[in-house]
Amino acid sequence: MRTPTFEELAGDEAEFFANHFNQTPLLRRAALSGDSRDVLSVADLDELLHLEAIRPPYLAITKDGDGVPERAYTTLTRVQGTTVTDTVVAERVYELFRTGATLTWSSLNHVLPSVRALTRMLATKFAARSDVVAFLTPAGRQGFSPHHDPVDLFIIQLEGTKHWKLWEPPATRRGDIGHYKLEELGTPVIETTLQAGDVLYLPYNTPHVAAAEDQVSLHLSVMVRPRMWRDLLGLAVERLLDTEGFWQFPYLHESTVTDLVPTFTDHAALLAERLREIDVEAELRRLMTLGQHSEGTAQGNxxxxxxxxxxxxxxxxxxxxxxxxxxxxxxxxxxxxxxxxxxxxxxxxxxxxxxxxxxxxxxxxxxxxxxxxxxxxxxxxxxxxxxxxxxxxx
Incomplete structure (x- = not known):
């Protein structure tokens, strides 16, 4: 397995961050060099499925828009004398897939070193957490209804084809999850079929829907979880509050609210003073480092x-x-x-x-x-x- 480069995903780095990041989708035809199956293949997923260590929630199954209960494809097993309650049964998974279910392999960066290297690279670029999910969809099936995600997405088509529709993000983007009905979305701004090796970038909260065409489709959804100003400022304030001056416990009760007003005001003024004194560049570098070393990316030796x-x-x-x-x-x-x-x-x-x-x-x-x-x-x-x-x- 190999790890795609940032240039394969986004093209020219300066142009991407100037014209697409947080702004508009980007479609890159034949972006991957070489055989896309070298990144991850359907055959690789056969091997992963037969590893008894891969259990829910790493593997989830959806059929006709609804989640399949885990008990439908798991069983009890014994591992060195310990009972594992949710070992995946490969044949049950195969049967669900044959009858139209979509398989979702979550957080592959927890399992595959080559995929973890991808999230580590993206966390360095974006100073934000990154995760990778693989979607295996039967021919002619739609895995999920129209929705938007609170993450930036790089869609990497690896095998088969998948038809995508994208709409403009909402006027106000809060970084939440949203679901839609097709009739309320109107005309897509992008409608395209991804071939193996194509890459599609979606800014966060971009409404989308996708369906496999006449072949089994395998694609990766590479997620980058951008942090809003509220997230960054919250982390900065959290650090300032974890200092002497904010450690007392007030007795907050109906009978004490009026008496606590001056003390609360003093504490708010102290926080404002410390915010004014903060070394902003040093704090931004600290927040950048936190994002670059987020969960799901670390590698030791x-x-x-x-x-x-x-x-x-x-x-x-x-x-x-x-x-x-x-x-x-x-x-x-x-x-x-x-x-x-x-x-x-x-x-x-x-x-x-x-x-x-x-x-x-x-x-x-x-x-x-x-x-x-x-x-x-x-x-x-x-x-x-x-x-x-x-x-x-x-």
């Missing part, structure tokens, strides 16, 4: 790091990390050193090496303590790496 530490040898090059290290007094060849709030005593020769490494210069593990034999120096290097002070240079 701690297993790889631990494995690499175990394999450190005398010639392995090491670098200092950004973990704060404070050197204190030295006595009898050892230096008190504070690391992450903990005070340890290390050989003064090691402290000197660590100070020299602040320039970014990598040092072989055998030279971390040049006063001892290689094996002992490597042991010290591994200990410091496990504390987070050193890392293998790559």
């Amino acid at each position: 701690e297993f790889q790091t631990i494995a690499a530490l175990d394999a450190i040898g005398g010639s392995t090059l090491l670098r200092r990390t950004d973990v704060a290290v404070t050197f204190q007094e030295s006595r009898d060849g050892r230096t008190k050193t504070k690391v992450n709030g903990h005070t340890i005593a290390i050989p003064s020769a090691v402290a000197a090496t660590l100070e020299r490494m602040t320039s970014g210069e990598p040092v072989p593990a055998r030279e971390i303590n040049p006063d001892v034999e290689t094996e002992r120096s490597v042991g010290i290097a591994q200990a410091l790496a496990r504390l987070g002070v050193l890392t293998v240079a790559r």
Whole structure:
């Protein structure tokens, strides 16, 4: 499986954010390079279906516009002595699909690393949470009635074809979910059939409806959850309120309301004062970072790091990390050193090496303590790496 690039989804980045983001839909024909099935295929979904670990709500089924109860396609099973109450039964799912049900695979970024890489890339671009849902629709079927979603959508057609109708977003967009009847929507602003490899962008709250044509259709709905000003300001105020001055509990009762008016006014004035004093650029950068590291996007490499530490040898090059290290007094060849709030005593020769490494210069593990034999120096290097002070240079 491969991860689409931002250019495949949106085209020229500057043009997209200037002319389409939060404004108008964008249709990109043959946007994906290569075979679209390399992103995700119907065959891949067969494999996912047979993983007993994929359970509701990751898999949901809709038929004739209504949700199919989970009990219709799940059963009890035993996993290492523990009862799992909602294991998916593949044959029941297949039977529902044969009779016209649409399968919805939610939050594939929780399951597939290539899809998680996609949400991580989009979270970085938009500073907002991203999720990916796959829709598998039988030929000639419409999965859902006309509606709008409180998210921006990149629709990636992967197999088959699907006919789409899009209408102008409402005059006031509150970022909510909305449902419509076809007769109240009027003439679509876009009506098109997506082929495999096509991409369609929908700003949030864009009314739409889609139906598979003469083949089974598989598409991804790549969601970006944009944050409104109310969301950003709410996060900023929430941080300010989590400080001394707002921690008292008033007794709010019919008998105390009048007496509390001056105190409430004082607290509101204090909040306004702190808002005026805020470093706006620094706060916006904090909010950007929060959005870029939102749920469903993180990826770590701690297993790889631990494995690499175990394999450190005398010639392995090491670098200092950004973990704060404070050197204190030295006595009898050892230096008190504070690391992450903990005070340890290390050989003064090691402290000197660590100070020299602040320039970014990598040092072989055998030279971390040049006063001892290689094996002992490597042991010290591994200990410091496990504390987070050193890392293998790559």
